[in-house]
Amino acid sequence: MDIKKYISSGILELYVYGALSEKESREVSRVLKKYPEVKTEVEEIEKALLNLSAATAPNNAEHLITSIKDKLTGTSAKTTPERPVRTISWITYSGWAASLLLLIGLFTFFNRTNNLREELRTAQARNVQMEEQIANARENAKDAEELLAIIRDKNVQRIPLRGQEVAPEAYASVYWNTRDNTAYIDAKDLPEPPRGKVYQVWSLTMQPLTPTSIGLLADFKADDNKVFSLENQNQSEAFGITLEPEGGSETPTMDQLYVLGTVAAP
Amino acid sequence: MQQDALILELQNGNQRAFERIYHLYSESTYGIIYSIVRDESIAEEVLQDVFLKIWDKAPSYNSNKGRFFTWILNIARNAAIDKIRSKSFKNNQQNLTSDNFVDILEAKTNFSEAVDAIGLKKYVKALKPVCKKLIDYLFFKGYTQKETSEELDMPLGTVKTRNRICIDKLRAMVIK
Numbered sequence: 001m002d003i004k005k006y007i008s009s010g011i012l013e014l015y016v017y018g019a020l021s022e023k024e025s026r027e028v029s030r031v032l033k034k035y036p037e038v039k040t041e042v043e044e045i046e047k048a049l050l051n052l053s054a055a056t057a058p059n060n061a062e063h064l065i066t067s068i069k070d071k072l073t074g075t076s077a078k079t080t081p082e083r084p085v086r087t088i089s090w091i092t093y094s095g096w097a098a099s100l101l102l103l104i105g106l107f108t109f110f111n112r113t114n115n116l117r118e119e120l121r122t123a124q125a126r127n128v129q130m131e132e133q134i135a136n137a138r139e140n141a142k143d144a145e146e147l148l149a150i151i152r153d154k155n156v157q158r159i160p161l162r163g164q165e166v167a168p169e170a171y172a173s174v175y176w177n178t179r180d181n182t183a184y185i186d187a188k189d190l191p192e193p194p195r196g197k198v199y200q201v202w203s204l205t206m207q208p209l210t211p212t213s214i215g216l217l218a219d220f221k222a223d224d225n226k227v228f229s230l231e232n233q234n235q236s237e238a239f240g241i242t243l244e245p246e247g248g249s250e251t252p253t254m255d256q257l258y259v260l261g262t263v264a265a266p
Numbered sequence: 267m268q269q270d271a272l273i274l275e276l277q278n279g280n281q282r283a284f285e286r287i288y289h290l291y292s293e294s295t296y297g298i299i300y301s302i303v304r305d306e307s308i309a310e311e312v313l314q315d316v317f318l319k320i321w322d323k324a325p326s327y328n329s330n331k332g333r334f335f336t337w338i339l340n341i342a343r344n345a346a347i348d349k350i351r352s353k354s355f356k357n358n359q360q361n362l363t364s365d366n367f368v369d370i371l372e373a374k375t376n377f378s379e380a381v382d383a384i385g386l387k388k389y390v391k392a393l394k395p396v397c398k399k400l401i402d403y404l405f406f407k408g409y410t411q412k413e414t415s416e417e418l419d420m421p422l423g424t425v426k427t428r429n430r431i432c433i434d435k436l437r438a439m440v441i442k
Contacts, residue, residue: 008430009426009427009430010426010427010428010429010430011426013404013426013429013430013433014404014411014426014429015332015333015336016333016335016336017336017339017404017405017408018332018336018339018340018408019404019408019409019410019411019414020411022331025331025332026330026331028332029329029330029331029332030330042333044437045433045437046333046335048433048436048437049294049335049405049433049436050291050294050335051294051386052297052367052386052390052401052405052436053293053294053295053297053298053301053367053405053406054293054294054296054297055297055371055386055387056297056298056300056301056367056370056371056406057293057294057296057297057300058296058300058306058309058370059306060293061292061293061296061310061313062289062292064292064310064313064314065285065288065289065292067314068288068314068317068318069281069284069285071314071318072281072284072318072321073318073321073322124410124412127412128410128411128412128422131412131422132422135421135422
């Protein structure tokens, strides 16, 4: 977890305000218990807010403590004096019974209100999530439009790359813009690379067979649309993608060749 | 006493712990309540109710759900808001002004000993207008991120990041 980034995201301020949903708050509480620097940060935010709100108090409230303490329940400040034993009539019993019923009624009512309030909160939190999803969807749509514009360019040539021995199901496409020397790799149908491995894209020229690396499909997992843009200055006759150790290799590991495709002659 | 231990003592019904908690939080709580009800004697009354609630409900506070300060803050804001919605309040009060905490600071002359409020006032005045609004809504009024975003016509994410910048400014003044 990137703690610096987490702190600077602004979530901790909302946490102290109480402006997060219950679920989000619990999550922050967990992080806070794990990382001392997050705790320190929260304490400082709290201190600033404590001082700010204290400054808006109209006067000193210290003196009120006495009257508050007098009203505290469950303390033995006031002991009731012993009363003479009285005979208990049926009126007392029914009185108690009535109070008990009333209490039960009140309690049920209170519970129901609380549940409703909780439901409302959840609904509000869900709304926020939906809004974020819509915003994301909009962004994705924009990305898709841009992609479409790229592959529709008249200088673009599409080269399909077929799955090879290690991965017959794999498939990829290269959209090669020969004018601005860019190769867009659509790697949607490549399996996710195992840990510590990365896909490397090669431009190949035949006779003699010369592979030239044009780059890595970095952050494969995190990339949503799995389209990567790489610079390709070569007079490529074919493209191939191999699985290489992290950081890439000088020459392709041929037994890890996932996909390969030749450029159609002009 | 350590904060956690103090809270535990409070939850066990220790009156001394309650006094310490009162000392630590009453002024800030009073400020929050006052900024909502805008009447000294009503604010005092609500403050007392709030601390009685803190005493009664302390066992239900759970640090996995949030900060103790936030817990108190919620009780205080809810109590103050309930108050201004109550009938007796509405009958007695003229229309509440749309001022916020900045105006309260402005109007104030005598300040608490605990905080250098005059220094604070100067800096708060220098905060950007959007910061004053964000802090007012999110902290003093207890709006959610979404409500704030609607009120200020600002994207949700911006509310979060912008507010962070504002609080950073505030911290620079408060913690020196």
